Amino acid sequence: MSDTMIAASGLAKSFTLHLRGGVRIPVLDGLRLEVRAGECVVLSGPSGVGKSTLMRALHGTYRLDGGRILVRHRGTMTDLAVADERTILEIRRETIGYVSQFLRVVPRVGARDLVAEAAVAHGMDEDAARVRAEALLARLNIPRRLHLLPPATFSGGEQQRVNLARGFIARRPVLLLDEPTASLDAANRRVVIDLIREAKQDGAAIVGIFHDEEVRAAVADRLFAMEPLQDAA
Amino acid sequence: MSATLLSARELSFAFGPIPALRGVSVDLWPGEVLAVVGESGSGKTTLLNVLLGRLRPDAGAVWYRDEAGHLADVHAMAEPELRRLHRSDWGFVQQDAKASLRMAVSAGGNIGERLMAQGARHYGNIRAAAAEWLERVEIDPARIDDLPRTFSGGMLQRLQIARVLVTHPRLVFMDEPTGGLDVSVQARLLDLIRKLVSRLGIAVVLVTHDLGVARLLAERLIVMQGGRVVEHGLTDQVLDDPQHPYTQLLVSSVLQ
Numbered sequence: 001m002s003d004t005m006i007a008a009s010g011l012a013k014s015f016t017l018h019l020r021g022g023v024r025i026p027v028l029d030g031l032r033l034e035v036r037a038g039e040c041v042v043l044s045g046p047s048g049v050g051k052s053t054l055m056r057a058l059h060g061t062y063r064l065d066g067g068r069i070l071v072r073h074r075g076t077m078t079d080l081a082v083a084d085e086r087t088i089l090e091i092r093r094e095t096i097g098y099v100s101q102f103l104r105v106v107p108r109v110g111a112r113d114l115v116a117e118a119a120v121a122h123g124m125d126e127d128a129a130r131v132r133a134e135a136l137l138a139r140l141n142i143p144r145r146l147h148l149l150p151p152a153t154f155s156g157g158e159q160q161r162v163n164l165a166r167g168f169i170a171r172r173p174v175l176l177l178d179e180p181t182a183s184l185d186a187a188n189r190r191v192v193i194d195l196i197r198e199a200k201q202d203g204a205a206i207v208g209i210f211h212d213e214e215v216r217a218a219v220a221d222r223l224f225a226m227e228p229l230q231d232a233a
Numbered sequence: 234m235s236a237t238l239l240s241a242r243e244l245s246f247a248f249g250p251i252p253a254l255r256g257v258s259v260d261l262w263p264g265e266v267l268a269v270v271g272e273s274g275s276g277k278t279t280l281l282n283v284l285l286g287r288l289r290p291d292a293g294a295v296w297y298r299d300e301a302g303h304l305a306d307v308h309a310m311a312e313p314e315l316r317r318l319h320r321s322d323w324g325f326v327q328q329d330a331k332a333s334l335r336m337a338v339s340a341g342g343n344i345g346e347r348l349m350a351q352g353a354r355h356y357g358n359i360r361a362a363a364a365e366w367l368e369r370v371e372i373d374p375a376r377i378d379d380l381p382r383t384f385s386g387g388m389l390q391r392l393q394i395a396r397v398l399v400t401h402p403r404l405v406f407m408d409e410p411t412g413g414l415d416v417s418v419q420a421r422l423l424d425l426i427r428k429l430v431s432r433l434g435i436a437v438v439l440v441t442h443d444l445g446v447a448r449l450l451a452e453r454l455i456v457m458q459g460g461r462v463v464e465h466g467l468t469d470q471v472l473d474d475p476q477h478p479y480t481q482l483l484v485s486s487v488l489q
Binding site for chain 1: 449474
């Protein structure tokens with residue numbers, strides 16, 4: 001059990017829409033998930049079943065109605081569900097990386113620096129971070145002439161690859177990947193598969209959502225099937 | 234966990250019969266950016282003025298921890314002590330740069346003045362620091378002797394930021410720093426604030442009604458309505474999963 005990185009149990013999450021007459025939409029109820037170091041667990045289930053909700057709960061973005069999310073942080077299992085705001089920030093800097101489908105662009109910051117920033121936040125020296133950022137962008141087939149440009153004008157696929165570089169540069173021990181290959185071509189998908197395999201070899205615990213069969217087959221150690229909650233809830 | 238830099242406890246304040254703050258508590262740690270969001274009339278500017286020591290709360294207290302770790306009640310300070318704090322440890326970036334700058338004094342003079350207030354006397358060093366800070370806020374150092382009235386709105390705001398940051402304050406209060414500026418000018422200013430604040434490790438209390446500005450600059454935020462804090466959390470928690478009806482309304486009103 002010592003290599004358990006995430007141990008979530010009893011997770012419950014619903015959304016209350018106050019602007020829609022207080023409608024309550026339950027999404028997760030009594031969910032249990034464990035992920036070990038070096039393991040890649042792929043969430044599966046129909047659209048709307050709560051896969052992204054679970055990811056955002058594991059990132060500490062969605063606040064839970066109940067349950068706990070133990071994450072191995074600095075060697076200790078820490079409950080993300082009750083951790084204070086500053087502890088969650090520390091866990092994100094050091095332990096949990098999150099890659100979504102969409103890059104949040106920052107005005108005037110070039111692709112290389114946007115990627116390097118993620119490593120500097122993790123504690124890497126600025127120059128070393130820039131070197132690694134360039135290498136990672138090149139590996140993800142972002143042409144060198146784009147490295148210093150802000151990604152606001154990049155294509156969707158290019159932005160997504162910048163985001164992937166941001167997610168993989170720091171080698172955090174837990175990685176949450178929310179459809180990171182959604183708009184990539186075959187060549188870039190294979191780069192991402194390699195990056196995921198390397199992260200696993202480094203001992204990263206990975207939770208992913210991949211709709212792409214090829215990626216899923218190449219990286220998944222097991223599937224975690226999610227089912228819709230009963231409407232009676 | 235390290236100690237707080239600024240701690241406000243149960244602040245209440247009323248303008249006559251109209252309550253502007255009702256039991257507001259806020260904590261700020263060194264190097265962190267906290268956004269205070271809400272519409273006009275929500276109490277955020279009153280909160281800022283109470284934190285700054287300009288308005289005395291009807292109830293509650295504001296504690297500031299200085300570099301030596303000494304905790305002081307901001308509203309119990311003698312006037313000279315508070316003024317010294319404003320000149321050294323603290324900075325205040327206002328929405329209207331003209332209200333904070335001295336319009337009849339050169340750009341370099343505006344920056345140098347704060348250094349001199351801290352005891353700097355060597356003219357050459359002060360001028361060199363002013364030139365360096367003009368460059369850091371992307372104003373051509375050749376304009377060091379120009380009067381601020383020849384500057385555009387965006388330049389004035391950047392000059393104000395240079396004037397505030399030149400003394401390396403530990404805590405900066407910002408009141409709608411990008412308000413009233415064109416969108417392109419805003420983007421440049423935001424990027425500049427973001428870089429300088431993270432590089433210098435300054436703690437910031439940022440008052441804004443613009444959720445995009447809060448998202449870009451702040452790690453944590455509090456949402457105010459009717460003088461109360463109705464929701465608080467990490468910026469992504471509050472903006473991506475708003476719990477309170479008022480926060481849901483604010484978030485849903487932003488154009489995507």
